[in-house]
Amino acid sequence: MSSIIGFVSRVRTTFNPPEAKPLPNSKPLKFGVLGAAAIAPDALINPVKSHPEAVVFAVAARDKERAGAFAKKHGIAKVFGSYQELIDDPEIDAIYNPLPNGLHYEWTMKALAAGKHVLLEKPAANTAEETRKMFELAETKGLVLLEAFHYRFHPAVHRVKAIIESGELGAVQRTTTSLTLPGGYMKANDIRFNYSLGGGALMDMGCYTINSMRYFAGVDPTEVLSVKHDLSNPQVDRKTVAKFALPGSITSTIVCDLGVPWKFKLIPSMPDLNATIKCEKGDIKFMNYVMPTAYHSITVTTGSKSRVEKAYTFPDLGEPWWTTYRYQLEAFVNRVKGRPTHAWVTKEDSIKNMEAIESVYAKSGLGSRPKSEYVPSSSV
Numbered sequence: 001m002s003s004i005i006g007f008v009s010r011v012r013t014t015f016n017p018p019e020a021k022p023l024p025n026s027k028p029l030k031f032g033v034l035g036a037a038a039i040a041p042d043a044l045i046n047p048v049k050s051h052p053e054a055v056v057f058a059v060a061a062r063d064k065e066r067a068g069a070f071a072k073k074h075g076i077a078k079v080f081g082s083y084q085e086l087i088d089d090p091e092i093d094a095i096y097n098p099l100p101n102g103l104h105y106e107w108t109m110k111a112l113a114a115g116k117h118v119l120l121e122k123p124a125a126n127t128a129e130e131t132r133k134m135f136e137l138a139e140t141k142g143l144v145l146l147e148a149f150h151y152r153f154h155p156a157v158h159r160v161k162a163i164i165e166s167g168e169l170g171a172v173q174r175t176t177t178s179l180t181l182p183g184g185y186m187k188a189n190d191i192r193f194n195y196s197l198g199g200g201a202l203m204d205m206g207c208y209t210i211n212s213m214r215y216f217a218g219v220d221p222t223e224v225l226s227v228k229h230d231l232s233n234p235q236v237d238r239k240t241v242a243k244f245a246l247p248g249s250i251t252s253t254i255v256c257d258l259g260v261p262w263k264f265k266l267i268p269s270m271p272d273l274n275a276t277i278k279c280e281k282g283d284i285k286f287m288n289y290v291m292p293t294a295y296h297s298i299t300v301t302t303g304s305k306s307r308v309e310k311a312y313t314f315p316d317l318g319e320p321w322w323t324t325y326r327y328q329l330e331a332f333v334n335r336v337k338g339r340p341t342h343a344w345v346t347k348e349d350s351i352k353n354m355e356a357i358e359s360v361y362a363k364s365g366l367g368s369r370p371k372s373e374y375v376p377s378s379s380v
């Protein structure tokens with residue numbers, strides 16, 4: 001009963017967060033959003049409401065009317081009919097880039113060139129090379145660039161990592177990280193099914209399964225042992241299952257599916273949002289590792305003994321209703337303001353993740369998503 005009450009209370013407050021008052025001696029970080037994207041309210045607009053030092057100041061869409069309607073709905077002050085105009089606005093400090101994957105590189109490079117910090121949606125780009133170039137430009141310019149692997153900022157994810165690192169269960173031997181959704185959740189014309197925009201299950205849900213595999217194992221894969229794709233259309237995987245070898249004789253499986261077919265075409269399958277880490281002396285089953293705020297469980301089993309843990313806050317940070325995105329925003333603002341952060345996703349992490357994604361597509365023969373045709377001007 002108490003867990004149902006907790007769930008309802010967390011979800012309700014997540015969507016109606018208490019509004020933070022601006023801090024008297026701090027200039028709020030002004031964000032501009034590229035595109036009236038579906039994810040922007042959850043990932044930034046709502047989290048900002050409870051942050052005393054951040055504001056969503058502007059939105060741009062390819063169609064200015066669409067940007068206007070979005071701004072009105074979300075109380076955003078400034079509207080642009082082109083992404084470049086927004087980037088060039090001197091009042092804006094940071095850009096949120098939730099464009100289709102295939103446009104991440106071009107618009108992040110343009111934003112960085114204009115001197116803006118960037119919160120960049122996952123996966124960072126279509127290739128590891130593009131990812132490297134974005135981070136190099138950010139470093140050259142002294143700007144913050146973060147690939148928005150929001151789940152990495154949540155206390156539950158840190159608790160699992162701490163259990164692994166405590167040595168209680170011995171060395172990691174096997175991991176399985178899954179993210180699947182029932183068929184029908186994504187429309188056929190979704191950007192995720194569009195090869196030229198960087199689509200594919202491995203790019204979308206798969207980038208989390210690879211990131212969490214690498215994070216929990218604590219090492220990077222050395223070889224892709226096998227890959228199986230189910231395609232939605234030519235070159236676009238609706239589902240990918242891949243097995244990896246990692247140092248220390250670890251083997252890992254990732255499963256991602258943008259639309260699991262319904263049983264007998266009648267019964268939708270339950271989403272699979274689980275990570276399992278099998279170690280020498282026991283295992284951890286982490287239910288709902290990507291959206292743990294609504295509900296999660298961390299079941300630690302050794303022999304015949306099991307315990308269940310949950311972690312919605314850090315001892316010194318957060319509220320139970322803070323989403324992964326709210327924790328991520330906390331770190332992003334702190335990093336821009338030169339303060340320590342409770343978690344981070346580094347340049348090396350983002351590059352290695354894209355390398356692993358590309359290695360799976362290379363092994364299967366499907367090939368990496370197309371390289372961006374954007375060529376940065378030599379003066380940036």
Ligand SMILES: NC(=O)C1=CN([C@@H]2O[C@H](COP(=O)(O)OP(=O)(O)OC[C@H]3O[C@@H](n4cnc5c(N)ncnc54)[C@H](OP(=O)(O)O)[C@@H]3O)[C@@H](O)[C@H]2O)C=CC1
Pocket residue numbers: 034035036037038039040043060061062063066098099100101103121122123148150191197204
């Ligand atoms: N962190 C997370 O939990 C999530 C992250 N994501 C990531 O965010 C990004 C966007 O996803 P999502 O919000 O679901 O996608 P949407 O399709 O809702 O939004 C994409 C935006 O891209 C713009 N766009 C620019 N060029 C094109 C084009 N050629 N075709 C289509 N759209 C275009 C559109 O902007 P305009 O308004 O200008 O037309 C649109 O608003 C992806 O990279 C995805 O991986 C997505 C969901 C969850």
Ligand SMILES: O=C1OC[C@@H](O)[C@H](O)[C@H]1O
Pocket residue numbers: 204205
């Ligand atoms: O990042 C994401 O997280 C949630 C999923 O529904 C979505 O496909 C993906 O883009």
